[in-house]
Amino acid sequence: MADTISFSRGAPSADIVDIEGLKQAAIEAFEQDPAGVAGYGTSIGYVPLRRWIAEKHGVPEDHVLVTNGSMQADAFLFDELVAAGDAVVTERPTYDRTLLGLKERGADVHLIGLQEDGIDVDELRAALEGGLRPKLAHVIPNFQNPGGSTLSLEKRRALLALAAEHSFVIFEDDPYVDVRFTGESxxxxxxxxxxxxxATDGPVVYACSFSKTVCPGVRVGYLVGPPALIAKIARRATNTYIAPSQVAQAIVHRFVSGDRFPTALQTVKDALAERSSTLADALRTHLPEATFVQPEGGYFLWVSLPEGEGHDCARIADEAAARGVQIVKGTDFLLEGGESAFRLAYSAVTADKVDEGVRRLAEAVAAAKA
Structure with missing residues (x-):
């Protein structure tokens, strides 16, 4: 069996994580705030980190809740806003865990097409004019998972106008925003x-994560939103776990507020830029029939093969696994369809292995059709 090359998980490889910086941040956290780090804390999160996030976004602290990862933030928000039978809009395709979480809550999920510049607002507008009344629209605006696209400024404004007209919440799920490596923010x-x-009554609830900029193991994310909603979610968090991990959040605070973070983040972005470019070149060479959006940041690239030619992503994934390559099936990110697509995460594959991985993947695609 050849060495495994995994395009399956959206996580940075250990070689681009500032391990020494995190070790130093941990020491500083325990030395400078031993009682705060070692104690339970409260459901709002580690207070100095909450303050840092509030300052970053220019909001009062009561607009912020720090959680055990952004997926926990998602879960709290869904539990607060979405009841069984409620209509919810997501992009098509969208993050598989989002679909799973909404389906588990009994939501009536409506997938709206994804274009190179983000969600198809014309399709959404038509659905709204046709009677769709969503409680929530979940959007990943930057370097979308799995599509790789970024929501244009024009569409951001249009989505806000639709939310105001039709009274739904925009859940701006934005874990990749700080890993832009080309283009304008x-x-x-x-x-x-x-x-x-x-704003104290705006339509937007925002989520972000330190998993993509610091490291996945810290499991620290956060919500920013209207303080009344944040207070409700804080009570829900109290009843769930009393408080999130003060140790992890204190380490993150020391790291992101220290001198090493800008260089550490640039290291991640430089590596992702190289891996993304190398992956795109390899696909053009070995799978010229494939189409994809070249991402300006983030961790993922969505590959579509020509429809009507008998492609089956499940068979492709099996054939790839037999050749030591791991991918994620396109069907995982949709309620229906996606058989001719798959997601590639380039974040954990060093540039010197990308071409070999795609060469094997091309063999798998051919074998799956045979």
Whole structure:
């Protein structure tokens, strides 16, 4: 069996994580705030990190809740806002865990097409005019998982206008925003909403994570939103776990507020840029029939093969695994369809292994059709 090359998980390889910086941050956290780090804390999260996040986003601290990873933040928000039978909009395709979480809660999920510049607002507008009344629209605006696309400024404004007209919440799920490696940054919908990011009754609830910028193992994420909603979710968090991990959050706080973080983040972005470019070149060479969006950041690339030619992503995944390559099936990110697609995460594959991985993958595609 050849060495395994995994394009399956959206996590940075250990060689681009600042391990020494995290070790130093841990020492500093325990030395400078032993009682705060070692104690239970409260459900709002580690107070200095909450304050740092509030300052980053220009909001009062009561707009912020720090959680055990952004998936925990997602779960709290869904539990608070989505009841069985409620209509919810997501992108098509979207993150598989989002679909799973919504389906487990009995939501009536409506997938709206994803284009190169983000969710198809014309399709959404037509659905709304046709009677769709969602409680929530879940959108991954930057370097979407799995599609790789970024929501344009025009569409950000259009989505906000639709939310105002039809009274639904925009869940701006944005864990990849700080790993942009090309192009210009765009304002968050949180900032563009009426009243700006500090609005007390705006339609946007924002989530982010330190898993993609610091390391996945810290499991620290957060929500920013209207303080009344954040207070409700904080009570839910208290009843769930009393408080999130103060140790992990204190380490993150020391790391992101220290001198090493800018260089550590740039190391991650440089590596991702190289891996993404190498992956795109390898696909053009070994799978020229494939189409994909070249991402400007993030961790993922969505590969579509020509439809109507008998492609089956499940068979492709099996054939790839037999050749030591791991991918994720396109069907995992959709309620139906996706048989001619799959997601490749380039974050954990060093550039020197990318071409070999795609060469084997091309063999798998051919074998799956045979």
């Amino acid at each position: 765009l304002p968050r919908m949180l900032e563009l909403q009426p009243g700006g990011q500090a």
